[in-house]
Amino acid sequence: MIARMAERVSAACDGASKGNPGPAGWAWVVADGTDTVVRWEAGPLGTATNNVAELTALERLLTATDSSVPLEVRMDSQYAMKAVTTWLPGWKRKGWKTAAGKPVANQDLVMRIDELLTGRSVEFRYVPAHQVDGDPLNDFADRAASQAAVVQEAAGSDLGSPQPPAATAAARPAGARRGASGATAGAASSPQRRGAGKTARTLKAKFPGRCRCGRSYAAGEQIAKNDEGWGHPACRSGAGGTAPAAAGA
Template sequence: MIGAVVEHIIAACDGASKGNPGPAGWGWVIADGRGEPDRWEAGPLGTATNNVAELTALERLLGAVDPGVALEVRMDSQYAMKAVTTWLPGWKRKGWKTAAGKPVANQELVVRIDELLAGRSVEFRYVPAHQVGGDRLNDFADRAASQAALTQQAAGSGAGSAAPPAAPDTVRKSAPARAARSAAAGSGGAAGGASGTRAQSGAPRTLKAKYPGRCRCGRSYAAGEPITKNTDGWGHPDCR
């Protein structure tokens, strides 16, 4: 168990699925006294959906924290948060049936989370995913889950693992600078002109997303964010 000597823990959890369903993983992270990522854990799920990965991440976090310590959980999954805070009481009253009378999806995970929540102080906080200057804990948990989905290997601070690598969204912030350097280096030569022609003729069609979604890399994109078509659907231009 974690957190036996503190009065309040701030944490985040996230799940990732590369294909939905596809190779999936979960991750959670606990903040230190300054609110920075400190202790963390991530693990593989084989082939699973985003929703299963998100719920598993929450279950693993709750199972790792001392139930006697107040906990704040930051999540970017509306589904997972509403499942355990809004819909769960109604599902239980209806014998684990939805309003439409159908069996509740991922019931085993939801039941386990309900058991872990019993008698403890847990505050859920929704944080939008992948925002510039967004929540550092959520970003860390997202990267940990994504790495576990890709590698299908467990990792964490307890195992001495290095922090998960920067995600595509972080790398993409430096793309304009790279493009400017490339243009400056090739502006006067034949190679630079040929490269420019290929880029113009072969550039993928990019448009602004009408609705939020999730890219093949496992990270979400927001409505209005640039996306492009890839072999698995729509996603970040850099992930094409």
């Protein structure tokens, strides 16, 4: 009798950092066949970057799931996904160095994830973040990670925790998207130049934070999304800043 292969399990993971670096948290969710969350977990990271939070969320998800069951992982972090699906083989060949010869950022986490992926069937699926009618699993993980970053406490279905609070409709108008800084981008966002012929939206920060350049920004200051979170528009990749992704490619 031929054993039937277990059905693929759908899951999602996400990380959040309020300041990047700042108070950070991670979360993962596992769903049934109807995309209804049946298990979830979230936890604090103290002060960490968004990239560390994203990778930690994936590491915790892989650790908490059965390696013999095929897994679909939905993520909104292109950095974390590319790190473990695109750049990782090259990093290993180069002795855990980037194409520029520098040590791989967050190497311990990447190596642990590589170990957890070995010998198991995992399909990664990118889903855009903070979309109206977006992916429900990613939205749940996003809210749980954000809450863990703010309160710095563990939560989850095994702990009997209530589900993370839904975003307030008034705070997220139709078409808006919310970033890790807590700011909301909507129709009032102003376009800024981003490289040749490209534009990117900026928005007013709801909370103070720190840019990738090391300088801080104040609540109410115009900020823009970069590869590591939020910061000064001039520090975005292609506009005066160099993304870590470029070093790892």
